[in-house]
Amino acid sequence: MAITKRQAADLAKQTFDYAPAPEAIDHVRIQPRYGLFIGGKMVEPHSKKRFPTINPATEQKLSEVAEADAIDVGKAVSAAGTAFTSWSRMAPSRRARYLFRISRLIQERARELAVVETMDGGKPIKESRDVDIPLSAAHFFYYAGWADKLEWAFPNRRPRPLGVAGQVIPWNFPLLMLAWKIAPALAAGNTVVLKPAETTPLSALLFAEICQQAELPAGVVNIITGAGKTGSLLVSHPGVKKVAFTGSTEVGKLIQRSLAGSGKRLTLELGGKAANIVFEDAPLDQAVEGIVNGIYFNQGHVCCAGSRLLVQESIAKPLLEKLKQRLSTLRLGDPLDKNTDIGAINSKAQLEKIQALVESGIEEGAEIYQPECKLPERGYWFPPTIFTNVSQSYRIAREEIFGPVLSVLTFRTPAEAVEKANNTPYGLSAGVWTDKGSRILWMAERMRAGVVWANTFNRFDPTSPFGGYKESGYGREGGVHGLLPYLELV
């Protein structure tokens, strides 16, 4: 089929604008309303209350989910308590079988889960497709392998499960955080009551269906939805033996205070203000990719995001030039488009928080840079942002922004880099970019951060422990270390 000369000429004049490439959503069924997953069944909430969950990219309502009250929480904890008796005594190799089954079901339903994760949370489909869902499945695979090897994980000790774990997770990686929490707990022989974040409950409710499909014994996993109130009812319930929380440092402190003296075990994975440190001998183009991946991945909604760029002064100029050029190629827009790099901000409240902190940065005298970037009219959006001329004392250099906002500081010597990087109440992660192997080790020894990445950033693997220092929390998730919070060693 030929086209006219005129059409051919038009074609030659066009530029390389990528045509929309949206992921199909017709294979996904989101129910209009959801109940609570208690004792292996979806049940109506006692509270009779429901609240909407919306798509932050369009502000359209996706579904209505239940708000669990004290009685609902009590039912869930008691279902988990009943299930604990048989689950903890089950042959470990049988427990493993259920976890392997869940993992395979996540892989089987990966496309559906990815789309739901993107619609409910606003993250780009390429991230939920390539990171969130595969990693979630990998966590279940990994901990399934541990279930019948606990005796070997801790030689000469006898590991015993604790009982019912109450788990509260955030909205930035809904299914992945669920996997980080549920997989080790179940492998160790505990049962769980999990509360997903109120803005992103849908993938957890889909996971409830997966538990049913896997024929997981009733009550081993219970999922209750609600806001902060429900979470606080869960962690303070006397039937809960172990609390695991991932979220803000503010709420973490509240939980720690309320659990004091209760005898409950607690692990916290809280905020961060990670330093991404670039030395003058670093491979610059890859460092730029690492910086972009460090702070703009998942719109910066990452507790270990590299939100402070510490760059050696001698290369600050060329590095920032490259970084700004790279920012102009980032594609912000429809999270369901396969070419989108930056999606929607998770909620209105989060957007307002980011806006307020960015304004404080401008007021305090930092220089702002944002690439030319058209924001969609509906939904919650924030363009990728760089602040230069930032001092250690500015709020944007100290407080967690949890958005696509990078603060750039410079240093002169490795010692100064360490000092500035550690000069924060947080200590979750850090990145070091240099060609010198010895310097990587020298830095890693001195960084007060749970994870130090060398010439990369935001890499996760189920075999590698993750967790914080100082106000970033305590306890580790992932690896053999991730089993410890769910076991008593006798």
Added chain:
Amino acid sequence: MATALSLTHLGSLMRGVRSVDEVGANERAASLAKRSIKKSSKLWALDLSIRCMDLTTLEGSDTPGKVAALSAKAIRPKPGDSSIPSVAAICVYPARVADASERLQGSGVKVASVATAFPSGQSFTSIKVAEARDAVDAGADEVDMVIDRGAFLSGDYQKVYDEIVAIKEACGSAHLKVILETGELGTYDGVRRASILAMAAGADFIKTSTGKVQPAATLPVSLVMMEAIRDFMRETGRPVGFKAAGGIRTSKQAIAYLVVLYETLGAEWMTPDRFRLGASTLLNDVLMQIDKERSGVYQSPDYFTID
């Protein structure tokens, strides 16, 4: 255009070229390869792939007849469809330049000749210079030379540099593409060094491979070379073209190269003056994909001429 740099200077300069992190470069290239190019942007990319193509035949068995057939295909890739543009150039051995030049006269399609003891480059400089000059005299508009990898890998950057300078001079007004043969350089650090060296010596284009060595062009190697071009442009203000060659057989691959080009060097590089795809069998796949995009269905391969 003799160089004022001494051997020691050039050596330390080369060692000072910034390193490349291999894992990071591979990851970046892999993430760009996942871009989903659909509909109008796909058609545009396919059209551009043809306009930027160096249709190549480099066989011992090449004859005037083979070159004539290829020239006809280069001018009119799809008989009866004037909306399909001509390719940028055809690329042949020096001995076939005169045949190609005669067939392509007035068509706008350029004649490119490989030279300098292609593909190994293991010959005397005087012979390489003479070969390039003779190819231009026979009608080549463009010369694709190979660098002396033996000299490069032994650290004799000066020899590589001087040879490029000499060939560039012998080319006169003909465009010089410098083939790095990245498959023999071993590391991305080496690729980046060779890129900077070739550009500093006056290359109009830098090119990945001869197509005679595996691996030939890869996406991450191309990314590393494009990043070197971008840095060279920033330092000197001189734009240098990029040519990927060897192993590019499908439209999907071609589009991936265009995506890396677009997101690394930008829209200004998306023209035959600054970008080429060297390929022998890619063209028919692109033609098939264009038909598929326009009509919605695949046509039989028998509708596309084999030349």
